[in-house]
Amino acid sequence: MNNKAAILIATLALAAATPALAARQPLKVTEHIDISAPPAKVWEAVRDFGNLAWHPAVGSTTLDKGTKDKRGAVRTITTKDGAKLVEELLSHQDSTRSLKYRIIDSPLPVSDYVSTLKVKAAKGGSRVEWSSTFKRKDEKPAEGADNVGAKKAVAGIYTSGLGALKQQLEAK
Incomplete structure (x- = not known):
């Protein structure tokens, strides 16, 4: 096989594989908001893995396994429209005001969804960052439901x- 044929075959193989490879690429979403409240107060509102009452889409959260701030805890979230999500706590750190979980x-x-919620001190109060891959x-x-749609769904949440x-x- 000559070099031109080998290059052509390699190029065609790469072109054929590109859509499949793109589908497997990790996506990332990060959103944040500044809140005029001390970090300790903000962390207290979000630290309980078994309680997502602060999120407007959540109808209820039940802790199915474990303890609300211990690795391995499992929660079921039921949204107000009846959808259910099951998530597992991967880490919970009061010292850094962060928690990490997976769906x-x-x-x-x-x-392959893994998310982190962090509360940090910021000018005038706190910054809450919610990110995922x-x-x-x-x-x-x-x-x-393509890459753009998946990112948009997560960012909206x-x-x-x-x-x-x-x-x-x-308001408090």
Whole structure:
């Protein structure tokens, strides 16, 4: 085989693999909000892994396994529209005001989802950062469930939750 043929075959193989490789690439979403409240007060509002009452989409949260601030705790979130998400706590650090969790089961168009929620001191109060890495769920996604759709769904959850948290804490 001559060099031109080898290059052509390699190029075609790479082109054919590119969509599949792109589907497996991790996606990242990070949202944050500044809240006019001390970090300790903000952390107190979000630190309980078994209670997401501050998020406007959440109807209820039940702790199915473990303790609310210990690694391995499992919670089921039922949204106000009836969807269920099952999540596991990976770490909980009062000293750094952060918690990390993963989704075990969810109707969201994502897989391999790991998220971190952090509260930091900021000028005038606190900054809450909610971030995650994940992959889209399906190799051949339905319309709206592609990489852009998956990121948009996650970002929407974060911004609505963070906005509600700000409103609740600044009203007190």
